[in-house]
Amino acid sequence: MIEKKGLSLTLKGDCELVFTRVFEAPRELVYDCHTKTELMRRWLTGPEGWTFAVCDVDLKVGGKYLYVWQHTGRPKFGMRGVFREIAAPERLVNTESFVPEPDSLPANAPEDPNAAINTLVLTARGEATLMTLTCRYPSAEVRKMVVDTGMETGMETSYARLDALLMK
Amino acid sequence: MSYISSQLDVVFAALADPTRRAILARLAKGEVTVMGLAKPFQMSQPAISRHLKVLQDAGLISTTKRAQERPRRLETAPLKEATDWIEKHRLLWEGRYQNLDALLEELKNKKNNK
Numbered sequence: 001m002i003e004k005k006g007l008s009l010t011l012k013g014d015c016e017l018v019f020t021r022v023f024e025a026p027r028e029l030v031y032d033c034h035t036k037t038e039l040m041r042r043w044l045t046g047p048e049g050w051t052f053a054v055c056d057v058d059l060k061v062g063g064k065y066l067y068v069w070q071h072t073g074r075p076k077f078g079m080r081g082v083f084r085e086i087a088a089p090e091r092l093v094n095t096e097s098f099v100p101e102p103d104s105l106p107a108n109a110p111e112d113p114n115a116a117i118n119t120l121v122l123t124a125r126g127e128a129t130l131m132t133l134t135c136r137y138p139s140a141e142v143r144k145m146v147v148d149t150g151m152e153t154g155m156e157t158s159y160a161r162l163d164a165l166l167m168k
Numbered sequence: 169m170s171y172i173s174s175q176l177d178v179v180f181a182a183l184a185d186p187t188r189r190a191i192l193a194r195l196a197k198g199e200v201t202v203m204g205l206a207k208p209f210q211m212s213q214p215a216i217s218r219h220l221k222v223l224q225d226a227g228l229i230s231t232t233k234r235a236q237e238r239p240r241r242l243e244t245a246p247l248k249e250a251t252d253w254i255e256k257h258r259l260l261w262e263g264r265y266q267n268l269d270a271l272l273e274e275l276k277n278k279k280n281n282k
Contacts, residue, residue: 006258006262007258007261007262007265008258009254009258009261011183011184011252013184014181014184019261021209023265023268023269023272023274024269024273025272025273025275025276026276029272029275029279030272031266031278032275033268033271033272033275037274039271040268042268043264043267043268043271044264044267045264045267057257066172076227087219140180140181140184144177144180147224
């Protein structure tokens with residue numbers, strides 16, 4: 001297999017999405033960027049115009065995390081989940097589900113039964129790092145819904161760019 | 169739900185099965201009859217026919233009517249639509265990872281300058 005620098009995305013079976021990508025950095029750094037909030041805030045940005053408002057991470061097995069993005073005049077959205085396996089700097093397993101109204105999410109909210117299970121594996125390739133992120137959804141329908149939501153967010157980016165262009 | 173997205177669901181479901189992907193790979197080389205597929209795949213004709221029906225419902229193959237043996241033919245349009253859809257989603261995430269590339273570069277430089 002030829003590894004390109006860009007992201008490769010494949011659908012595996014009915015329920016999984018697999019992202020692979022090579023980063024030109026040692027895996028300790030790539031791992032830090034996925035787990036340290038001050039670093040995550042720098043790159044895990046939403047579409048243009050959105051800010052990464054909340055990045056709460058309790059990095060321990062059974063610990064929860066919550067990310068919230070916001071935009072003036074638009075409803076906030078977030079992602080939340082629980083860490084299941086932590087093995088720095090090579091493996092991180094957590095659940096993940098979409099939070100449509102982060103402000104009304106109770107602090108003790110139970111785990112979403114439709115949560116995905118994300119497995120991040122980092123493999124050292126000399127000075128570089130191969131990332132394999134497998135997202136397993138409970139059903140093909142949920143996978144489709146998640147991908148469509150991502151597509152809408154992508155569309156939002158396009159519209160924001162169009163807005164900027166039209167302002168000129 | 170739009171027609172296009174529900175049709176894509178059918179295409180992805182059809183592509184999820186390894187036997188059906190192998191059948192498409194075979195058809196990419198040219199038209200084949202059910203008999204012609206049953207032998208190399210070591211499957212009964214009804215079993216092959218069931219797979220072919222799923223592929224045909226997804227629009228991934230068609231039946232050539234002119235010959236009596238009704239060979240099956242690969243249709244590339246739905247495959248292209250499916251790969252285009254994946255590509256759009258990939259580009260969205262690639263944008264985020266390019267942010268990460270820039271951050272990693274900065275972190276590496278910091279480390280080296282210490």
